[in-house]
Amino acid sequence: MDYAEHVIDLVGNTPLVKLNALAEGVEPLILAKVEYMNPGGSVKDRIALRMVEAAEASGELRPGGTIVEPTSGNTGVGLAMVAQRKGYRCVFVCPDKVSEDKRNVLKAYGAEVVVCPTAVPPEHPESYYSVSDRLAREIEGAWKPNQYANPNNPESHYHSTGPEIWRQTEGKLTHFVAGVGTGGTISGTGRYLKEASEGRVKVIGADPEGSVYSGGTGRPYLVEGVGEDFWPDTYDRTIADEIIPVTDAESFEITRRLAREEGLLVGGSCGMAVAAALKLAKRCGPDDVIVVLLPDGGRGYLGKIFNDKWMSSYGFLSPDSQDATVGDVL
Numbered sequence: 599m600d601y602a603e604h605v606i607d608l609v610g611n612t613p614l615v616k617l618n619a620l621a622e623g624v625e626p627l628i629l630a631k632v633e634y635m636n637p638g639g640s641v642k643d644r645i646a647l648r649m650v651e652a653a654e655a656s657g658e659l660r661p662g663g664t665i666v667e668p669t670s671g672n673t674g675v676g677l678a679m680v681a682q683r684k685g686y687r688c689v690f691v692c693p694d695k696v697s698e699d700k701r702n703v704l705k706a707y708g709a710e711v712v713v714c715p716t717a718v719p720p721e722h723p724e725s726y727y728s729v730s731d732r733l734a735r736e737i738e739g740a741w742k743p744n745q746y747a748n749p750n751n752p753e754s755h756y757h758s759t760g761p762e763i764w765r766q767t768e769g770k771l772t773h774f775v776a777g778v779g780t781g782g783t784i785s786g787t788g789r790y791l792k793e794a795s796e797g798r799v800k801v802i803g804a805d806p807e808g809s810v811y812s813g814g815t816g817r818p819y820l821v822e823g824v825g826e827d828f829w830p831d832t833y834d835r836t837i838a839d840e841i842i843p844v845t846d847a848e849s850f851e852i853t854r855r856l857a858r859e860e861g862l863l864v865g866g867s868c869g870m871a872v873a874a875a876l877k878l879a880k881r882c883g884p885d886d887v888i889v890v891l892l893p894d895g896g897r898g899y900l901g902k903i904f905n906d907k908w909m910s911s912y913g914f915l916s917p918d919s920q921d922a923t924v925g926d927v928l
């Protein structure tokens with residue numbers, strides 16, 4: 599019989615799929631690494647597993663302990679799934695811009711969720727960073743993975759995502775594109791791919807326009823999970839050869855096209871990464887192979903990116919592209 603002992607044994611080894619319709623008119627082969635195929639539904643399962651196991655090994659997390667973390671949802675899901683197996687309590691702190699759907703997913707796994715305002719600086723006592731620090735101090739047996747500073751975040755990608763992509767492309771990829779949030783994905787995967795290719799593979803970050811990685815100050819943008827208003831320790835500044843800024847409008851348009859034209863129902867940071875990959879592809883040739891990482895699925899964004907009313911309230915849709923009514927169809 600072919601089965602896994604536990605759901606966490608299914609983390610990683612996600613597939614690559616070729617982009618067809620979206621890659622029309624550009625020369626390189628563009629391959630998407632589909633991270634929603636992880637059991638928790640996102641790339642963050644990888645870091646959750648490695649951070650928890652490292653904390654158990656170091657004694658920072660003990661039996662009966664509580665995991666406290668500021669998370670936009672995906673890291674929480676990964677941590678909740680790992681915690682479920684190992685018997686830990688989870689308290690997650692997230693900013694209010696995170697969709698209610700995503701918060702409900704965390705609660706469904708049995709986690710407690712604390713919501714904080716988005717529009718305050720990180721040092722503000724109500725910021726989600728400050729609140730999670732306070733909870734980590736106050737709750738007995740609490741351990742804060744701190745995905746923004748934990749070396750096991752990029753390490754997990756160095757040991758899993760990077761080798762997988764290298765093996766799946768038989769070392770033929772020329773470019774790796776990923777969105778940057780904590781920077782763990784790009785730093786760990788990028789470092790592995792650069793080492794394996796002896797510097798040949800170019801690493802490209804995709805960033806919401808206005809975030810620090812593309813020279814901004816952290817102006818609020820709507821795409822979730824990527825961009826920062828500070829430089830996290832988990833971001834290795836020596837890895838990315840280039841950062842391509844992408845607007846919310848571009849990110850969301852490509853996100854919707856990924857569902858309709860490729861059958862990939864994915865999140866907004868995926869559209870952002872693919873938008874950057876397409877900009878890059880225009881400058882590349884037929885022998886180039888671009889791998890772009892798609893961090894999560896689209897179900898958590900049905901009320902936003904995939905909702906015409908929400909999209910047009912921000913001016914992202916023209917009025918004639920909205921839902922047809924019965925009258926229109928007849």
Ligand code: PMP
Pocket residue numbers: 670672673777778779780781782783784822823824865867868893894
């Ligand atoms: N997309 C989404 C939806 C995310 O949750 C994250 C993680 N914050 C990222 C992209 C960016 O990944 P990383 O933190 O590894 O840079």
